[in-house]
Amino acid sequence: MDFEAIIMEGTLILKIKGELDQYNADRYRLRFDMKIVSPEVQKVVIDISELSFMDSSGVGFLVGRFKTAKAFAKRTCSWFATSNYINKLLSTCGIEKLIKKYTTIEEALS
């Protein structure tokens, strides 16, 4: 797993690439939270369009990052332009009720 963090006009875009499982969640948790709590960040978008694998630990990780953002009063949203399988996983885990879903980055940023 790898990630890119871009801040554009107060919006932090965290793009996760590769495989998000429990092993990677533990390795990246703190690094993500450090970016999210930065004072210049007003809004957080997590881009999982280049995620090739995720399990329920990955879902727990995403929910955890949105909780961090919420605790620091950031506006949060998410960008899901992903495979059928990741959408099925997210709906099985009920994440759609917690986090807004967008299909393009433009929509998520507006």
Added chain:
Amino acid sequence: MKVLNYMELKIPSKAQNESFARVAVAAFVAQLDPTLDEITEIKTAVSEAVTNSIIHAYEDKIGEIIIKGKIYENYVVEIEVIDFGKGIEDVELARQPLFTTKPDQERSGMGFTVMETFMDKLEITSEVGKGTCVKMLKAIKKRKSEGVEN
């Protein structure tokens, strides 16, 4: 059902092995020519079961995890993930969506639900202090034999 092929893996319960376990199982199942969705669903179910053994069964210690794969007639795959850890007190409760014994650790409590959703059958046998066996079955859609490509 007749067993056409089988494999067995033994790994220590290290988090790095989650990815190895699911990729190894995927490579074993690949001989049935599954779709990308089918293979990813099996990988996810294996990842859930192995993560459970690492996080819950063995917690802070390292123990052994055995993964068995079988291919039966009619494109049926069986995967077993076995550990010798602390076991599950109440299996029915553990199977409930959102149930977790570790709510403080960002655990989603959806592991068994994901295994149930992505596989056709899930059987859990567990004994406290002895360990847990998770058996999963999935039928792969026949493609090769009928000469149909999708």
